[in-house]
Structures are given as structure tokens and as C-alpha cells.
Amino acid sequence: MKYIKKNHEPKKFSDWKALENDDWKPNWDDNFQKPEKSIVHDSLLQEQGYICCYCGMRIARATSHIEHLKPRTTYPNLALDYTNLIASCQGESEEPPPVPVHCGHQKKYWYDKQLMVSPLEVNCTDFFKYPASGEIKPTDDPTKQAAAETTIEKLALNINKLQNMRKVAIDAALLGIEDLTDAEIQQLAEGYNQLDSNGQYTPFCAAIIYILKNYF
Template sequence: MKYIKKNQEPVKFSNWKALENDDWKPNWDDNFQKPEKVIVHDSLLQEQGYICCYCGMRITRETSHIEHFKPRSSYPNLALDYTNLIASCQGESEEPPPVPVHCGHEKKYWYDKHLMVSPLEINCNEFFKYPASGEIQPTNDPAKQAAAETTIEKLALNINKLQNMRRVAMDAALLGIEDLTNEERQQLAEGYEQLDSNGQYTPFCAAIIYLLKNYF
């Protein structure tokens, strides 16, 4: 999981919400459609570097959906709060429906502030470790293990599909790594923490960074 630094919400989204009056109120279900929804979706993708907020796989508008970190069912007042919106993989309109289900669609309406690791918290990466096998595991820190274990389970982050994708991404990143010095490996890890020239992060960069910093 990679930390998401939230930006200011899009001006057009703010202006749309500001149109609220006695006869009309902005509402997620009834009138949050084009162009406002598309504008918000694109903004979320951009601030996340086009990777899923939870698993870190590459996403586009077509292969992702707008996720409420704190679910609307329990926090209706946050339905249109930009600070509560992130982009998760598995789009609403993908055909056929993606199987197996994971990340936002698997999480559904679950949320526990004590047991859900948030990608909006700057230290979210400290809750997990990534062996070269492609698994995601809880950290060794006892204070963080319960939240890490629960988050992995609730988001189905350890299904075979994601393990295989992580392993392929890590294997590709390790090609030729033996010839690098420790300092060069650290510099390489730091490079994966940055956006590329297209404004994108490398898919599963959190796992790659962990591997480069902890296994050499």
C-alpha cells in the first residue's frame, strides 16, 4: 500500500456543490454524474499516479471506480467529501465483471477505524512486508499486526491473482540488481517512489521498494 497525498478538490466539483439551494442539493446517487463525476475520477487517478489505492495495480478510468474510504452507508455526510474519495481497481462498468473480487468491491461497506489501514495515512507502508514470493504479510510490529492482518483479509490482498502480479513486478525490477552497489540499490528504490514522466507510479511500487530496501 502506498501513501496517497490528497490534493485540493477540482474547482468544478467545488462549484457544482456550491450550487446547493432550497430546491436542489448535490447528491451522490441522484445527480453526481457527468461531467462532475468524470472530473473527480480523473483527479483521483492523477493524484494516485494511476495505481489502485489498495493493491497498487495499474488503473485507468475504465478499470477503476471511485471508492469511499469511509462507506456512504455509515458516513452519508462524507459521500461528496473529496478527502474521503479514492480510486480503487475493478471498474463499475468492466465487462465481464472482474473475478475474483478484491480491493474496494471486496471491502464493500466495511470500515473499522482501528483495524483498517488507510492509504491516506503517511505511514501506511509500515504495516506490511513483501517477500519475493509476491505475498503481502503483516509487519513484525505487534502494534500494527492486527490492523494489517484485518486489512489484508477484508480487501482480499493475498489472492493468487495479486500475489502473481506482485511477483512478476518484483522479478522485473530485480533484473540486473546483483551488479549494483547498496547505494545504487537505495537510489533505485527512491526512484520507484517518484512519478515517471507520464505522471504514473510503477505498478506495485510499494512491494518493489520494500524488496529493494530490505533484501539487499
């Protein structure tokens, strides 16, 4: 999981919501459609560097959906609150979502303030550790373990599919690394924290950064 720094919501989204009057109210289920929904979706993808808010795999509009961090069933007042919207893998049009289900579709209506590790928390990466096998595990910090374990379980972040994808990404990042100095390896790790020229993060960059910073 990588920290997501929220930007201001798109102006066209703000303008659309500002049209509310006695006869019409913006509503997620009834009238939140194109172009506003597509504009919001694209904005979320851009601010996340085109990786899933939870697992970190590469996503695009067709392969992701707009996720409510706090479910709109429980928090209806946040249904159109941009600060509560993020983009998760597995597309909105894939209903039911393809097996194995993970991330936002697996999470569904679950949210627990104490046990949900949010990608909107600056320190969210501190809750997890990543061995080279591709697993995601709770940190050794006992104060963070319960939240990490619950989040991994509720979002199905440790299924074989995601483990295998992480391992492939980690293995690719480690090619030729034995020829680098410690300083160069740490510089490489910092590079994975940056967007590339296309405004994208490397898929599973959180796992790659962890490996580079903790094993070399």
C-alpha cells in the first residue's frame, strides 16, 4: 500500500454539485454519470499514479472502479465527497468481479476506523513488510499488527495472484542490483517513490521500496 496525497477535486465535479437546488440534488446512484463520473475517475487515477489504492497493481479506467474508503451505505453523506474517493483495481463494469476477488470489491461495505489501514494515511506503509517471495505481512510493530492483519484479510491482499505479481515486480527490480553500491541502491529506492515521465508509479512500488531499503 502506498500513501495517496489527495488533490483538490476537479472543478467540473464541484460545479456539478453546486447546481443543487430544491428540485434537483446530486446523487451517486441516480445522476452521477458521464461526463462528471469519468472526470472524477481520471482525476483519481492521475493522483494515484495509475496504481490501485490498495494492492498497487497497474490500473486504468477500464480496469478499475471508484472506491469509497468509507462505504456510502454507512456514510451516505460522504458518497460524493472527493476526499473519500479512491480508485481500486477490478473494473466497475465487471459484475460480478472476476475471481479471485480482492481490494475494493472484496472490501465491499467493510470499514473499521481502528482496524482499516487507509492509503490516505501518511504512514500507511509502516503497517506492512514484504519478503522477496511476494507476500505482504504485518509489521513487527505490535501497535500496528492488528490493523495490518485485518486489512490484509478484509482486502484479500495476500492471495496467490497478488503474491505472484509482487514477486515478478520485485525480481525485475533486483536485476543487476548486485553491481550497485549501497548509496546507489538507496537512491534507486527513492526513485521508485517518484512518478515517471508518464505520470505513473511502478506497479507494486511499495513492495520494491521495502525490499531495497531493508534487505540491501
